[in-house]
Amino acid sequence: MTTPDRPRGSPPPTGLRPDPSAGSGPGSRPDPFEPWPGLDPSGAPAPPWPGRTRLADLLADCHADVASGATGALWLLLAVGLMTGLAVWLDTAATTSLLAERTAFGDRGADTWIIQAPGLVDGLACDRLAGQPGVRAAGALSQRADGLAIAQLPGNPATWYSASPGFADVLPQSTGQLQAGPLLSTELAGTLNRQVGQLIVVEGQAVPIGGTYVYDSSDGRPPGLGYALITVEPAAQAFDQCWLDLTAYDSQTRDLLYTAVRLSGDGQTAPPQLLQHNSSLGPPPDWAARWRGRPTAWLWAGAAAAGAVIAGLACWRRRLEHASALHHRQAKSDQVAQIVLETLSWAVPAVAASGPLIAGLTAGLPAASRRDLALSAAAIPAASLAGTILGALAGALGVRQRRLFAYFKNR
Numbered sequence: 449m450t451t452p453d454r455p456r457g458s459p460p461p462t463g464l465r466p467d468p469s470a471g472s473g474p475g476s477r478p479d480p481f482e483p484w485p486g487l488d489p490s491g492a493p494a495p496p497w498p499g500r501t502r503l504a505d506l507l508a509d510c511h512a513d514v515a516s517g518a519t520g521a522l523w524l525l526l527a528v529g530l531m532t533g534l535a536v537w538l539d540t541a542a543t544t545s546l547l548a549e550r551t552a553f554g555d556r557g558a559d560t561w562i563i564q565a566p567g568l569v570d571g572l573a574c575d576r577l578a579g580q581p582g583v584r585a586a587g588a589l590s591q592r593a594d595g596l597a598i599a600q601l602p603g604n605p606a607t608w609y610s611a612s613p614g615f616a617d618v619l620p621q622s623t624g625q626l627q628a629g630p631l632l633s634t635e636l637a638g639t640l641n642r643q644v645g646q647l648i649v650v651e652g653q654a655v656p657i658g659g660t661y662v663y664d665s666s667d668g669r670p671p672g673l674g675y676a677l678i679t680v681e682p683a684a685q686a687f688d689q690c691w692l693d694l695t696a697y698d699s700q701t702r703d704l705l706y707t708a709v710r711l712s713g714d715g716q717t718a719p720p721q722l723l724q725h726n727s728s729l730g731p732p733p734d735w736a737a738r739w740r741g742r743p744t745a746w747l748w749a750g751a752a753a754a755g756a757v758i759a760g761l762a763c764w765r766r767r768l769e770h771a772s773a774l775h776h777r778q779a780k781s782d783q784v785a786q787i788v789l790e791t792l793s794w795a796v797p798a799v800a801a802s803g804p805l806i807a808g809l810t811a812g813l814p815a816a817s818r819r820d821l822a823l824s825a826a827a828i829p830a831a832s833l834a835g836t837i838l839g840a841l842a843g844a845l846g847v848r849q850r851r852l853f854a855y856f857k858n859r
Contacts, residue, residue: 506782510789518769521794524762528755529798532832535751536802539744540809540825546742547817550735555620556667559584559732560693560725563705568720571683574690574708575614582694582701587615588687588708589678596677599649600640607676612683618691619673622661629658631678650677668728686710691725697732748827752835759791759836763843770847784844791840799829799836 514521553559563569569588577586588611595605616625625631626644637660640648647654658680665671690708694701702722709720724731739745763770770783806825810818 506786506789510786510793513786513790514793518766519790519794520762520765521790524758525794525798527758527798528795528832528836529801531754531758532751532799532802532829533805535744535747535828535832536805536825537809539742539747539828540806540821542742542744543739543821543824544809544813546735546739547813547821553729553732554693556664556729557620557669557726558724558729559695559697560618560620560691561702561705562692562723562725563690563709563720564688564723565709565720566688567686568710568712569687569690570708570710571612571685571687574687575612575683577690577692577704577708578614578617580701580704582696582698583704584693584695585614585617586690586692587618588612588683588690589615590688591672596650598640598677599652600642606636607672609673609676609678610681610687611678612687613680614683615678615691616659616680618693619661619663620693623659625658625680627656627658629656631659631661631680632657633663633674633676634660635663636675636677668726670725694732696735748831751828752831752838755795755832755835756839756842759795759839760843762791763787763840764846767847770844774847783847784841787844788837788840791836795833795836799833802826802829 513519571588574586574588577583590610592608592610594608596608597605611631613625616622616631622631623644630650632640632642632648637643637657642648642657644657644659647656649655661673663669663673663676665674690705692702692705705722706720770787773783774780802825806822809825810821813821
């Protein structure tokens with residue numbers, strides 16, 4: 449079928465546009481098989497951006513591809529989920545192991561420092577050190593020459609110490625002074641078969657137990673306090689020692705102990721001695737540096753790289769399909785958006801599965817440690833998701849319509 453010639457300069461028929469290859473000279477003819485701009489082949493108005501898929505259609509296409517299995521979403525979800533979960537487990541295990549070592553170091557008294565200056569320690573100044581940054585507790589202590597007779601232990605007096613009020617919180621695993629009364633080691637309280645608040649008879653007087661503390665000299669701590677009774681006395685007096693328990697070792701904070709020592713006017717007193725309460729574990733390490741240098745510190749980067757590779761390969765596997773869609777006039781921006789949405793459909797559930805895993809691995813930790821450890825572990829699934837999205841973007845942008853024949857030839 450042919451179209452009758454038209455006079456030169458006259459507009460083409462409605463719904464048709466001239467063939468660009470036919471030229472504009474005499475005898476040029478319109479191509480009846482190409483729509484005129486603004487009209488589709490049926491003569492109805494075309495969308496403002498030809499080839500641009502609407503959001504609803506884009507989501508419908510994503511759903512169809514995922515539901516049909518064309519994206520391989522199930523296998524990709526398993527691959528990324530297992531990879532991310534393994535990385536989370538390894539890093540959390542390394543961090544909890546380091547945290548347990550840190551806790552044991554403090555519980556055995558290695559974080560506690562003592563300045564010894566018999567009769568020269570100001571109890572008030574020592575107790576005030578507890579308000580300094582990096583200090584968990586501080587208190588003064590003196591050992592009495594005589595033991596205390598306890599009625600329940602006839603002929604076996606307990607070692608007697610006197611302490612300032614702040615000392616009740618210094619020893620690891622201490623209850624503190626829950627009520628007025630002496631502090632007992634758990635070993636002595638167990639021998640007496642008494643608990644906090646129950647009465648014991650000391651030097652003929654009934655007094656309630658004010659608190660208890662755990663002290664095991666077999667772990668390297670010096671003996672003495674393991675089977676002792678500590679009476680809490682006013683801080684406005686002189687003591688023999690000032691104890692300082694640190695939350696994190698810092699030499700400047702430790703040296704604050706010297707401020708609790710009074711100056712001696714006779715010049716004959718020996719200089720104060722600075723001691724680590726439990727030196728068998730060695731000097732305090734730099735725990736922050738050890739955490740930063742743990743073997744699993746860079747697993748988040750590995751998870752991001754692995755996610756990018758998996759998503760990129762998933763897109764490259766469908767390169768012929770994507771190039772064909774571009775050949776059929778799918779807009780590149782729509783294709784990229786569709787690939788990213790399809791990737792999110794399996795990547796988000798894959799990394800979200802790490803949430804219950806992190807919660808389970810940190811369940812038995814103290815609240816503060818659990819929060820910090822969960823935030824640290826969450827960096828791995830976050831990096832995995834980011835890497836997956838970037839890999840999908842790179843794969844989508846790497847597909848070229850002009851290579852359709854090459855993709856088809858090498859399929």
